[in-house]
Amino acid sequence: MNDRVEPDSSNKLMSMMNKIMPTCKEVSHLTSSSMDEKLTFRQKLGVRFHLMFCKWCRLFRSQVIQMRAVIKSQSLAIQTGLEEPDFKLSAEFKNRLKKSLENND
């Protein structure tokens, strides 16, 4: 038994599976949605089932999770000052800003 269905193999088992299983397109869409909201029981079941057989969708899932994790940790690093500022305001802008703060104080 294969542990996953190769998308380009075409046997009977697979065409049967495809009838019950959501497609990669559907599963990737649901995977994305699951990052923002709860899926229904039925949707979850379809996704889980598909993921058992489909390496590509498992990788897609891991990619969107990694994207979110890096964004989160990097945002945190910037916020807590672990990272040096990447950009600097020009001296000219700073001076203008200082003046406008003085005038408004």
Place this chain on the structure above:
Amino acid sequence: MTGDILKSQNSISEPSTWIDKYGDFLYSYAMSRLNDRSVSEDVVQETFLAALKAKDNFAGASSEKTWFIGILKNKIIDYIRRASKETDLENLDSVSGEESDFIRSGPMAGSWAPQRRPADWKIDSDDLVEKKEFWKFLHYCLSVLPEKMAMIFKLREMEEEKPEKICNDLKISSTNLRVIMYRARLQMRTCLEKNWIGITK
């Protein structure tokens, strides 16, 4: 000079010192969200002016820096909200993000197109240099997303706004948001794989 560090946590420092202390930091933060120098300068300026007005309300419960970030975040969200009203939502529908990602017809319809099958990224979450590199490419990829899509993606992923709130603020349906987020993620991953993964391999 060193006296600044010992300053009482409960009262806010002199406004005249703010810009040197937090200017570059807030600007970098804004750039990471907005990716536009003049817009980032504007929101930083708005932040300092708003802080000036609100300085008596600073309770000292959070650090001064956190307080400034809070104000800046609101300014960034305001900006994205305003800007997204000016761009046409309908344009998004003509962006065929996922079309070429999947096989269109035949018995394999709906499966990943062979050239678009996701690869194993294996980002080492302990490797800070690698994470920083990845972050750079992420920024590049955000900059090539359609503008409105990028803004919504950032509201969700960077500002961690709740989906319901984004829908409400931007007057879009939850279905629409789902599609936008899906397309954004697909395009981001394709772009990252082409650029970042291509280089590290």
